[in-house]
Amino acid sequence: MNVTVFGTGYVGLVQGTILAEVGHQVVCVDVDAEKIGKLEQGIIPIYEPGLETLVKENHAAGRLSFTTDAAMAVAHGDIQFIAVGTPPDEDGSADLQYVLKVAETIAEHMAAPRIIVNKSTVPVGTADRVRARVAEVLAARAGAEQEGEALTFDVVSNPEFLKEGSAVADCQKPDRIIIGTERDASVEVLRELYAPFNRNHDKVIVMDVRSAELTKYAANCMLATKISFMNEMANLAERLGADIEAVRQGIGSDPRIGYHFIYPGVGYGGSCFPKDVQALIRAADDIAYDAKVLKAVEARNATQKTTLLDKIHQHYKGELAGKTFALWGLAFKPNTDDMREAPSRVLMEALWEAGARVQAYDPEAMEEAQRLYGSRDDLTLCGTKETALKGADALVIVTEWQSFRAPDFTLIQQQLAEPTLFDGRNLFVPSRMASKGFTYYSVGRRPV
Structure with missing residues (x-):
């Protein structure tokens, strides 16, 4: 299948490379000409185990290419991935300017039906905003051109669940593939796209767009909660004369809890957990809901x-x-x-x-x-x-x-x-x- 990926960061570069590895024709596009130039030379802008070799091999095989030419990229892919950053704004909410700019770019250049797949981590309701922005640009184009049939498109939420440090393996062997859309035709296209990763058992979970968007935030916030809870227990253990490592083994043996993400330490960091917890808190504030657990998770982590x-x-x-x-x-x-x-x-x-x-x-x-x-x-x-x-x-x-x-x-x-x-x-x-x-x-x- 012909796939275009906007964004060459952790998500876009890894996802594009792994899709190319199984045989799809992938074009990765970025506005950063220097980064694209280095990728063409096999110079990877991030450290991710196993990624460099795969990028070089698939680029050499002609399945993976890099460009700054948005028009060419939009023309290439029947499926258009948006995998650009959503950095926190000053108030903690997700900044969607890059996502919406890509949506505009796709709409400006598309000359045939497209499935627009949002891979970026975005607040609930973003797909609606992307859909509205694409429709607005297409309507303006139709008014100016006054010819041709209306172009059809769908906006699908397909959140990523990659862990930095094991992103390649997570992409090759996903534990679930979330597809958020109400169009059966889009589901079938994405099932075909992900078929090489879905052979042992059906990992595809289909739901409405807003539920898919919330699933990503809920997953990261749940993991962040486990970390902050364990750090809270560690601080209690220290003051009560207990050993948190013994406690960890004692509670981890319960299959309802498990051993993942219950290691005490100095708090979580990175590009996902802090940003996503803040963004969901802000989204809750916007609808006048006091997200007390999430606020406690964030406060505990800052102190830790x-x-x-x-x-x-x-x-x-x-x-x-x-x-x-x-x-x-x-x-x-x-x-x-x-x-x-x-x-x-x-x-x-x-x-x-x-x-x-x-x-x-x-x-x-x-x-x-x-x-x-x-x-x-x-x-x-x-x-x-x-x-x-x-x-x-x-x-x-x-x-x-x-x-x-x-x-x-x-x-x-x-x-x-x-x-x-x-x-x-x-x-x-x-x-x-x-x-x-x-x-x-x-x-x-x-x-x-």
């Missing part, structure tokens, strides 16, 4: 991002000026270079404000950190995790990269001024850290 800083202040009795901290992990989660809303940023900026220095290392996010913060005297970006330790007063772990799970503890003790470790991801067992001679702070457990 300071939990390591609180422990550091307590340990050093608030005297942080002149201290140097080795920081392992800058990305908001492993297997990505994304630092949007990352807990590491909250921590580093607070340490700098207190007069401390940071020596940071992350396996993938070093260039992003350089882009965000540039050159500054109180930040040293190190080439290895070992280099970050040298001369530091303490080690702080913010992101649970695999390479941090079994470090050389003897080397850590030798390099640090004192064997002090603040673990924001509970990577180590407190009793073992005690036996190794560390002062050790974690989340939801008694300090050593």
Whole structure:
């Protein structure tokens, strides 16, 4: 099938590449000429495991191409994906200007019926706005041209459920395929499009457009709620003398709860959870509904991002000026270079404000950190995790990269001024850290 994807970010580039991988002819279009030029050369703008190889292979095979030519892209695809960003506006609501601009672009150039598929995460009712915008442009065109039959189109909600760091696998083996439309013909076209990913059992769930739009927000907000709830329990456990890791195993064994997203830590970040929780809160405010649970989730997460800083202040009795901290992990989660809303940023900026220095290392996010913060005297970006330790007063772990799970503890003790470790991801067992001679702070457990 011929497919066009507007947007070459995490969603558009991954979805377009995986559709090309199974044989569809895919054109990815973006307004950023520099990004398109790099993609043509096989240079990927994001870090996502497995993506680079697939982009290069499918581009070389002629199934995947990149362009800034919107007219060509609209002419190519019977199916037009909108996969552009919906950044938070100043009030927390989703900014739909890019989505609506793509809708206008499709309407300006379409010369045959099209199915417009909204892949971007958008508030309930966005499909109606896209449909109205397309109809408005088409009506203006018909009035000016005064010829030809009216062009038909459908606007479908088809939300993505990709996790950064495993987006390729999630796209290749989706656990569900949500199709929001009331047109049977559109359902059949999308069933054909997704047939290669729907062989073992039927993963397609058809519903009305507004329910599909809400499903995306509900899913992310539910996961964010689990994280914030577990962090709330961790804070209680710490004060009650309990061990949150034991509690986690105890509740995770209940199949109604499960083990996913109940790991305590320093809060969630990234491009999805913070933005989507805020957007749904704003949508609720717009209809005069007080979304108390969502507001509590957001408040708990904001506070949780300071939990390591609180422990550091307590340990050093608030005297942080002149201290140097080795920081392992800058990305908001492993297997990505994304630092949007990352807990590491909250921590580093607070340490700098207190007069401390940071020596940071992350396996993938070093260039992003350089882009965000540039050159500054109180930040040293190190080439290895070992280099970050040298001369530091303490080690702080913010992101649970695999390479941090079994470090050389003897080397850590030798390099640090004192064997002090603040673990924001509970990577180590407190009793073992005690036996190794560390002062050790974690989340939801008694300090050593």
